[in-house]
Amino acid sequence: MKLLLYITLPTILFAFYSCKKGEVAEVKQYSKLKVTVTNQYKQPVSGFTISLKTGSRSISKVSESDIYTASYEAGGYTLTINKTGFIDFTEKIQLNADELKEMQIVLKAGEAYLKLNSDSILRLPSSSLSSIVKIQSNTKWITKDTSDWIEISKAEAFGDDEFYVQTKANLSDSIRSSTIKILAGDHEQQVVITQYPPIRIKKTIGIPGNVMTQTPSSIKIEFNQPVILNNLQSLYYYCISGTPLQPVVDSNILSFNYSCGELGGEYPFSISVKNTIGDTFAETINVGFYLQQLHFKGNIVTHFVNDKDNSFWLLMENPDILYKIDMRSLKIIKEYPLFTNARMITVNPYNDKIYIGYSGVAALYILNPDFTYKTIPIKLDSTRLKYNQYEELTPELYPVNLVFTKSGIGLLSLSYNGDVGNSRFWFIDAAHGHKTWYTNAEEMEWYPYTMDVNYDQSKIIFTNYSLQYFTVFDSKTMAFNKVYSKNTWNQGDITVASRKDANVYFQQVYYQSVVNIETGSNTNATLDALDAARFDFDYGQKNKIVGFRSWNGYVEVLDFTNSQTPIAYHYYRFFNSITNTLDGKYIITAAENGNGDSWVSQFPGEWFREEATQSSGNTLLKIKQYPSLIRKSQWR
CATH class of the missing domain: 2.60.40.10 (Immunoglobulins)
Structure with missing residues (x-):
């Protein structure tokens, strides 16, 4: 008896503990299937193959009799019966638990099709x-x-x-x-x-023509699918092109020459296309000769470039707004509403603050991110007065220009009437409460025609219109140094300091050159340099000194290293400014039409560089108008 208990107890314990607490052992349920197969003459058919498929499982068997009987797990199946010489039979069936499902199936003789x-x-x-x-x-x-x-x-x-x-x-x-x-x-x-999707234009791009190689401007229109051109017509009536459009369609790309196209311009066209199934697209479109463009209401006062965050600052009037624009995305980052008659803006590299000066206001204003101001009054200094047009001694209280170095020391131009031509220099120190003072140096008596900070923000470069040299102010030594080009007799016009190295572009009347203020090297161009030109260095170049100059209806690529002008584009409007990002990827310009509209445009750097890297053999020469174009005057 003891031995029997010894054997039985583990058996009971095993049965008890084989399922965890709360679990129910799965019990499978089955159904029985009986299939009888005949032909269309009700004669028995044997030797057929019967298949039942559920999910990924399939069971097939050959029945030697005309009657097939078997048990299957309950559930849904796809039943198929096939036999050579007969058309397959397929049907979905449901087998219920503990039930017998009987089926009478007739196979038809022949081949399935x-x-x-x-x-x-x-x-x-x-x-x-x-x-x-x-x-x-x-x-x-x-x-x-x-x-x-x-x-x-x-x-x-x-x-x-x-x-x-x-x-x-x-x-x-x-x-x-x-x-x-x-x-x-x-x-x-x-x-x-x-x-097919609706016919849409994915991208349009106008590519300006290079005057130096007599390459006409062209346009590319990219659709989202292959198209067939029905009609194309220019709707810009201020220019009559001497070259027909001659459009060419390559799959989804429509391209044609358009000699009226100018850098920064935008031109309307009427276009009609269809796709291979006959869907049509007919619209009036505008094609811009730029990558991106922003339109503003108002007139441009001045601008400033801050390389720390790739920003382009645009000061406008009517309405008076300061815009901060990202040069890469060409998106407006911030808008600062200003008081009326803002005339000056700069960003101080010492404290990254925005400084603004207003016409007729004896103060500088530091703009805070919340649009509030910190005011820096310009105090009267009776020891330094200037005669006005009435021969009256007048204090200089109104800021017209300001540039800081990274130490906080800057040069401030103050005028007695808000006119830059009636201004003189004062020192200003942002690191010591914006203290202002002057010395007896002759440079302190000048007014700057152009003024900016050098690449490492330790020096200020400026020129006076009537002098044959430009001046470098060193904030460390507080000294002014005169720098001459090879041409020592022509009057200076503008200077532009490179934001990447020690080079300075010096434009004199009928002469222009690049001077390195650290090494003293001097390269020049023989192309005439007239007033009102705009310039910046090409920061995408690595082994050459190249720049962009906007003047007299053209933007020119000046290769000072090889004394060439490989590229020149006709521009649509005069550029108030031209600059580029420090990697040279994007060219940024600002322009206005004098009628209350202004534009900031972005162009790819490759437009100004692709041919400049090749040996074009074009020497510096004066540009002339396209002979094949007739332009009518208009507000642009």
């Missing part, structure tokens, strides 16, 4: 559309499609039948395709559905 009685390729427009697909068959067939933009009206059918294909609207920019499969046993047919 599956045919399409409609197009196997459907090219559809972008709108939501219903299409019909017709099937010829003598057996059961099913449809399959995996796309999310197609709905099929029937998942399965028998014999000759049809189904509808409903497509959702294609709102994308690309052509999409999907394949519908119709299956009947080993037979398969396919219907390829291709749906």
Whole structure:
């Protein structure tokens, strides 16, 4: 008895602990299937193959009798019976637990077939559309499609039948395709559905023509799909091109010459195209000869570039607003509403503060991020007065120009009447309460025609219109040093200090040169340098001294290293300023039409550099007008 208990107890414990607490052991349920197969003459058919498929599992057996009986786990199956010489039989069945399912199946003699009685390729427009697909068959067939933009009206059918294909609207920019499969046993047919999007223009770009190589301007229009041109017409009537448009279509790209196109301009065209299925696109479009462009209401007062954050600061009047613009994205980062008659702006590298001066106001204003101001009064210094036009001694109280070095010391131009021509220099020290003072140095008596800080922000470069040299102020030594070009007799006009190295562009009347203020090296160009030119160095160049100059209707690429002018573009409006990012990737310009509209444009640096890196052999020369263009005067 003891031995019996010893054996039985572990058995009971094993049975008890074999299931965890709360678990119920799975019990499978089965059903019985009985299939009787005959032909259309009610004669028994044996030797057929019966297959039951559920999910990824499939069970197939050959029945030697006309009656097949077997047990299967309860559930849903696809039952298929096939035998050589007969058409396959397929049907979905449900086997219920503990039940007998009996089926009488008739196999028809012959071979199964599956045919399409409609197009196997459907090219559809972008709108939501219903299409019909017709099937010829003598057996059961099913449809399959995996796309999310197609709905099929029937998942399965028998014999000759049809189904509808409903497509959702294609709102994308690309052509999409999907394949519908119709299956009947080993037979398969396919219907390829291709749906086109609405015809859209993805990008337009106007490429200015190089005057130096007599290359005409051209335009490229990129569509989101291959197109066929119906009509193209210029709607810009202020220029009559001597060269016909002669458009060429290469798949989805439409290109043509347009000799009226000028750098920074925008031109209207009427265009009509169609795609391969007959959808049409007809619109009036504007094509700009730039990458991006911002339009402002108002007139440009001045600008400032801050390389610390790749920002371009634009001071406007009517309305009086200061804009901070990202030079890479050309997005407006901030807008600062200002008081009326702001005339001066600079960013102090010592404290990264924005300084503003107003016409007729004896103060400097530091702009805070919350649009409040800190006021720095300009105090009267009776020891330094200047005669006005009435021969009266007048104090200089009104700021007209200001540039700081990184030490906080700067040069401030103060005028008695707000006119830069009636101003003189004062020192200002942001590191010591914005103290102002002057010395007896002769340079303190000048007014600056142009003034900016050098690349390491330790020196200030300026020139006076009537002098044959420019001046370098060193904030460390507080000394003024005169720098001459090779031409010591022509009067100076403007200076532009490189923001990347020690080079300084010095424009004199009928002479221009680049002087390195550290090494003393001096390169010059023989092309005439007239008043009102705008210049900046090309910071994308590594081994050459190259710059962009805007004047007299053109933007020129000046290669001082090789004494060449390989590129010159006609501009649409005079550029108040031209500059570029420190990597040279983007060129930024500001322009106005004098009628209350202004623009900031962005151009790719490659436009100004691609040919300049090649040996074009073009020497410096004076540019002349296109002979093939007739331009009519207009407000631009």
